[in-house]
Amino acid sequence: MATEKFVIPIGPQHPALKEPGHFEFDVDGEVVKGASVRLGYVHRGIEKGAETRNYVQAAYLVERICGICSHVHATAFSLGVERLAGVEAPPRAQAIRQIVAELERIHSHMLWVGVAAHEAGFDTLFMYSWRDRETVMNLLEGITGNRVNYSANVLGGVKCDIGPEQAEMIRTGLAFLEERTQHYLEVVSTDAMFLRRTRGIGIMTRDDAERLGVVGPTARASGVPRDVRVDSPYLLYHEHPVELVTEEAGDLEARFKVRVRELFESYRVIRELLDALPEGDLTTRIPRRIKPAETISRVEAPRGELFYFIKSNGTDTAERVKVRTPTLPNMASVVVTSVGHQLADVPMILAGIDPCFSCNDRMTVVRRDGDKEVWTWEQLRQYGIECYR
Amino acid sequence: MSTITALIALLFFPGGLVILLAGMAYEWADRKLVARFQNRIGPRWFQPLADNVKLLAKEEVVPEGVHRGLFIALPVIALSGALTAVLYVPVFGLAPASSFGGDLIVTIYLLSLLTLCTGLAGANTLNRFSLVGATRTLTQMFSYEAPFLLALLGPALAAGSWRISTIADYGADNLLILVQPIGFIVAMIGLMGKLELPPFDAPEAETEIVAGALTEYSGRGLALFHLGKGVELIVGLTLIAAFYLGGVANPIAFFAKTLGLLVVLAGLQSLLARLRIDQTVGLWWRYGAILGLVQFLVLIAWEGLVA
Secondary structure, three states: OOOOOEEEEEOOOOOOOOOOOEEEEEEEOOEEEEEEEEOOOOOOOHHHHHHOOEHHHHHHHHOOOOOOOHHHHHHHHHHHHHHHHOOOOOHHHHHHHHHHHHHHHHHHHHHHHHHHHHHOOOHHHHHHHHHHHHHHHHHHHHHHOOOOOOOOEEOOEEOOOOOHHHHHHHHHHHHHHHHHHHHHHHHHHHOHHHHHHHOOOOOOOHHHHHHHOOOHHHHHOOOOOOOHHHHOOOOOOOOOOOOOOOOOOOOHHHHHHHHHHHHHHHHHHHHHHHHOOOOOOOEOOOOOOOOOEEEEEEEEEOOEEEEEEEEEOOOOEEEEEEEEOOHHHHHHHHHHHHOOOEHHHHHHHHHHOOOOHHHHOOOOOOOOOOOOOOOOHHHHHHHHHHHOO | OHHHHHHHHHHOOOOOHHHHHHHHHHHHHHHHHHHHHOOOOOOOOOHHHHHHHHHHHOOOOOOOOOOHHHHHHHHHHHHHHHHHHHOOOOHHHOOOOOOOOOHHHHHHHHHHHHHHHHHHHHHHOOOHHHHHHHHHHHHHHHHHHHHHHHHHHHHHHHHOOOOHHHHHHHHHHOOHHHHOHHHHHHHHHHHHHHOOOOOOOHHHOHHHHOOHHHOOOOHHHHHHHHHHHHHHHHHHHHHHHHHHOOOOOOHHHHHHHHHHHHHHHHHHHHHOOOOOHHHHHHHHHHHHHHHHHHHHHHHHHHHHHHO
């Protein structure tokens, strides 16, 4: 009897998870003794889908990988394809891409603050941060016409311009948001009751963070200076750089602080870009067919490094598109950091990495020696149906 | 004649139907206030009533592996405990329907019955969320019950009686919140713990254990538990208002004082993040119980020296 484990399942359907994933926590009373994770409930076959569509259609498709950080996916894909085709988007287009990307980071981080506060049972912060997030959603809608999948990118440039009127609108919105962010920073770093739930919880040391290969704000909260915008600047990040925001503690409080403090960097960079918006075209011509080559494209999504590998084969369709979203490297850290903590802390630790399950779900078939079979689309489809029956 | 009066008191007013409706009205007020504090719109006035009517009309699913009789009986016992408690407290500013020496202790234990039934209901099922929820419910009960009891015994000691109506009369003449402020605070926070309101909602923390001990309940059983909680809210507020806030001699004073307390409760609910269960226990035994005891000892010393 004593060796039998009491397992608390979280997921695939659970109020703490907004998307399906399956976690099993062995608990002894309230203390977590072991954890395991199973992913793959929302595999959508987007990579394969992108390989059966031409580049323009694929750009539309990859924007739908994530419902929160949609713009960075399109940006990473466009940057990759443009590099393959040997063209570069005009400076004005790059500036607009960067503005939308930073606005998207603001919206994503504010969403995260709300979700993580909700996991801690602090619904007031949840409601207020989501109310204020509407401001940035309206800004994005004002620029691109959409609230979620902005479709700001086209291959070779952007669709929408930012005129003086919109620039003014953005500045007004940012002023309000900056004031609110100051308040949130105060709440997450001084509210005594909330700190009882975040300080010293889910600590990931710098060594652990390096070993587990975590990315994004999760890594930066453990003191790892890792940010694609700084390490290998893309778009106009070399002219208008962001400052690396890190915290040393590695606990949940640090993850809150890193994300909230990053918002100030975003506000600053957006203002800088608006002041120095380059003149010129919004798009450049890009060939329909792209000669055989391969490239990688890395951008910093709100959750961390987003990685694209694109291989072209001389047609108007990519031979291979491989996406690695930041949730994948971060996911393992949940299993490691939650051990030894109370069950009540688990939802917060899980939310602490800002997981995005459907972005992250992949299917990999490992071909062993002598296994010559190549799976066809039809077979994969059948496998998917069988697997989830 | 007295039988008819007793039946009316039991089934219609102040016990029974009217208190159930009043419980739902207070639940609505609480939800609405919290919603407004959180910058939400909040439910419409009949939402708790609609919820309960809908739940009562639904099929009650009895899961496999439970003691069937217990599963069905526990919500009934919980609600009847809360309803019986109503008979001994001066709800709506009227004299209690029934009264005897020592009814304070009976009332407090009747109020605990709801929590106990919730815990047993969770432990009765095989659901893992329910089991954890039940453990937390009972753990929480053992932490707030003693300080809460001490906080209500303070006025009893000052009044020199265990009878609620006598204490309430004494409380009407003396504003005890000024004399025993610690007792008042402990009683208020104890009530929040009793009702599992945030920040003491670890036993039903949805992001961890779905609905806690009541996860397996649906339909009638769930509705009865909810109704019981509404009744308990009123009884608790009445007791605190009667003992500490200068009594509830008439309906106007009753509604003004209990609703005033409800605003404070709603404010606290929206201000604070949820405590973990170990933090709840620590809070109560490290501070709540000690403060309650200090208050109690001061009272005894005062009585011994002065009186």
